[in-house]
Amino acid sequence: MTATTEINKIISKENLVYNKTSVLLDNEMHYCPGCTHGVIHKVIAEVIDEMGIQDKTIGVSPVGCSVLAYNYIDIDWQQAAHGRAPALATATSRLMPEKYVFTYQGDGDLASIGCAEIIHACNRGENIVVFFVNNAIYGMTGGQMAPTTLEGQVTATTPYGRDCKVTGFPMKITEMIAMLPGTRFVTRQSAETPGAVRKLKKAAQKAFENTRENKGLSFIEIVGTCSSGWKLSPVKSNEWMKENMFPYYPLGTLKDE
Amino acid sequence: MGDVRLMKGNEVIAEAAIRCGCDGYFGYPITPQSEIMETLMIRRPQEETGMVVLQAESEVAAINMVYGGASCGKKVMTSSSSPGISLKAEGITYLAGAELPALIVNIVRGGPGLGTIQPAQSDYFQAVKGGGHGDYKLIVLAPASVQEMNDFVDLSFKLAFKYLNPAMILSDGVIGQMMEKVELSDFKPRWTAEEIKEISGSWATVGKPADRERNISTSLDLDSAKQEIFNHKLQAKYRAMEENEVRFEKIACDDAEYLFVAYGSSARICQKAVEQAREKGIKVGLLRPITLFPYPTKAIQEMLKDVKGILSVEMSAGQMVEDVRLAVNGKVPVEHFGRYGGIIPTPEEVVEALEQKILGK
Numbered sequence: 001m002t003a004t005t006e007i008n009k010i011i012s013k014e015n016l017v018y019n020k021t022s023v024l025l026d027n028e029m030h031y032c033p034g035c036t037h038g039v040i041h042k043v044i045a046e047v048i049d050e051m052g053i054q055d056k057t058i059g060v061s062p063v064g065c066s067v068l069a070y071n072y073i074d075i076d077w078q079q080a081a082h083g084r085a086p087a088l089a090t091a092t093s094r095l096m097p098e099k100y101v102f103t104y105q106g107d108g109d110l111a112s113i114g115c116a117e118i119i120h121a122c123n124r125g126e127n128i129v130v131f132f133v134n135n136a137i138y139g140m141t142g143g144q145m146a147p148t149t150l151e152g153q154v155t156a157t158t159p160y161g162r163d164c165k166v167t168g169f170p171m172k173i174t175e176m177i178a179m180l181p182g183t184r185f186v187t188r189q190s191a192e193t194p195g196a197v198r199k200l201k202k203a204a205q206k207a208f209e210n211t212r213e214n215k216g217l218s219f220i221e222i223v224g225t226c227s228s229g230w231k232l233s234p235v236k237s238n239e240w241m242k243e244n245m246f247p248y249y250p251l252g253t254l255k256d257e
Numbered sequence: 258m259g260d261v262r263l264m265k266g267n268e269v270i271a272e273a274a275i276r277c278g279c280d281g282y283f284g285y286p287i288t289p290q291s292e293i294m295e296t297l298m299i300r301r302p303q304e305e306t307g308m309v310v311l312q313a314e315s316e317v318a319a320i321n322m323v324y325g326g327a328s329c330g331k332k333v334m335t336s337s338s339s340p341g342i343s344l345k346a347e348g349i350t351y352l353a354g355a356e357l358p359a360l361i362v363n364i365v366r367g368g369p370g371l372g373t374i375q376p377a378q379s380d381y382f383q384a385v386k387g388g389g390h391g392d393y394k395l396i397v398l399a400p401a402s403v404q405e406m407n408d409f410v411d412l413s414f415k416l417a418f419k420y421l422n423p424a425m426i427l428s429d430g431v432i433g434q435m436m437e438k439v440e441l442s443d444f445k446p447r448w449t450a451e452e453i454k455e456i457s458g459s460w461a462t463v464g465k466p467a468d469r470e471r472n473i474s475t476s477l478d479l480d481s482a483k484q485e486i487f488n489h490k491l492q493a494k495y496r497a498m499e500e501n502e503v504r505f506e507k508i509a510c511d512d513a514e515y516l517f518v519a520y521g522s523s524a525r526i527c528q529k530a531v532e533q534a535r536e537k538g539i540k541v542g543l544l545r546p547i548t549l550f551p552y553p554t555k556a557i558q559e560m561l562k563d564v565k566g567i568l569s570v571e572m573s574a575g576q577m578v579e580d581v582r583l584a585v586n587g588k589v590p591v592e593h594f595g596r597y598g599g600i601i602p603t604p605e606e607v608v609e610a611l612e613q614k615i616l617g618k
Contacts, residue, residue, distance in 0.1 A: 058462050058464060060325070070471070074465065074471055075464075075471055076464055076465045076471050078324070079355075079473065080324070081324075084318070084348070087319075087321035087324075088322070089325060090311070090322055091323070091329075092328065094281070096463065099464055116314055117318055
């Protein structure tokens with residue numbers, strides 16, 4: 001028996017325990033090794049597939065590393081100007097209320113330049129899902145300070161560490177959003193272990209189910225890593241995240257109505 | 258005669274939007290155009306045609322809502338006045354870059370900065386030459402009456418969808434605020450999902466069925482070679498507009514020895530100035546550009562065999578005059594006359610300017 005036939009036997013249908021969803025495209029991802037975006041993309045694609053809503057889902061991608069998310073998830077996409085994804089999603093959802101509309105935004109996009117758009121979309125209770133990937137840094141532009149950058153954290157624009165007296169404080173925008181009556185489900189998740197990924201997937205399912213039931217806005221923050229921006233290996237990035245990000249941005253559901 | 262009313266220009270924009278089957282309006286209050294959104298809120302088109310009307314948190318959000326709605330193949334619009342249009346400039350260039358049809362109405366007020374709330378025409382450059390970044394053009398229509406405020410809403414959507422390009426109605430506080438007789442358009446139903454699929458199915462983000470590739474509404478291409486090819490495509494589209502969509506009106510031009518070129522409310526003032534000048538024996542006509550892009554360059558050039566001088570009359574410090582000079586290319590004298598900062602010129606001032614600047618009196 002050759003090695004190939006041996007492999008084919010192992011991956012035969014009756015032995016198959018896991019299959020990549022076809023909603024996740026085969027295009028090679030541009031993300032750096034250790035980046036959380038790839039895992040989050042896979043989770044979203046799986047939920048869309050399992051809920052059978054591929055033909056009813058419209059994604060809105062941001063400016064930032066995930067600007068090219070439309071190359072990876074096989075649905076219709078709108079690519080927004082920096083920070084404006086919630087405005088696009090607002091109109092899309094209102095004009096096509098039977099569709100599932102989500103934004104996918106980073107911390108610079110959502111918490112800095114797009115602060116007004118996200119707060120007001122949340123406050124209006126738009127019937128959309130927001131995926132907010134917080135890795136405490138601007139990834140695409142080369143590792144500058146984000147609103148969520150931790151105190152003392154070294155970035156390209158805080159080369160001596162973030163000094164909160166000068167730059168303000170790391171912004172807990174998810175806590176702010178949970179206060180708004182327009183939001184129904186606000187949760188903070190991560191994706192660094194199989195267990196965390198399962199929890200994230202459950203949250204994503206719940207969020208899209210909320211859209212189905214016209215419940216209003218579901219907001220999922222995912223605390224993630226940026227190995228390149230943090231200048232750490234993927235393994236060290238996860239350790240740094242657990243030690244530094246999780247205490248300041250505690251995981252868990254803030255609101256579920 | 259259809260449905261004839263006495264209405265304000267701004268109110269007519271709102272009514273025309275409902276009647277032409279517009280799917281969504283997204284706006285933010287600013288003087289002198291707030292009546293557009295206020296009229297829509299009073300009319301409650303949600304209950305009549307299903308049209309969505311939403312007051313956004315900013316002009317920036319409003320234009321990006323337009324981007325989202327346009328991406329769905331819907332007929333969507335926003336309106337604002339000068340400072341608000343500056344804020345929308347980012348969204349407008351994204352619309353042009355993503356080749357999305359939409360209508361933007363600018364009821365111009367005097368600037369720069371916060372300026373004044375009185376009428377002006379000092380946003381010509383912004384509307385016609387860019388405003389946002391990159392090599393793009395808007396289809397720009399300049400109404401000179403409340404009737405044209407009605408007519409140009411539907412026309413803007415037609416052109417926007419024909420060329421997959423945003424269109425702008427460049428009006429001003431005079432036309433927006435004044436009341437005139439208007440014959441309103443008949444009601445047209447909004448497009449159904451099936452019609453949108455037929456008209457815009459190749460690009461609209463309405464949900465990807467299994468039998469087609471995903472539609473992506475984007476202006477991004479990191480590959481410079483592809484970006485240049487895309488820019489060539491845009492330029493070809495703008496040339497096609499120049500070929501097919503130039504609109505203008507000539508008044509008293511048959512025997513004209515001199516010419517006013519003016520659009521919008523300045524053209525209305527020039528109409529009176531033509532009468533007054535002719536009473537004095539000056540044979541002057543008026544060429545009124547209706548489309549500011551594409552510009553009636555050829556129409557001006559065709560007048561050059563007869564006219565001895567041209568006065569560009571604008572409520573600005575001299576913006577459109579540059580396009581007149583480009584068309585004329587030094588063949589006859591071209592001068593500019595304008596009042597600005599919210600001041601509206603009188604016909605008498607216009608005639609006097611013609612006499613001084615062109616006739617050399």
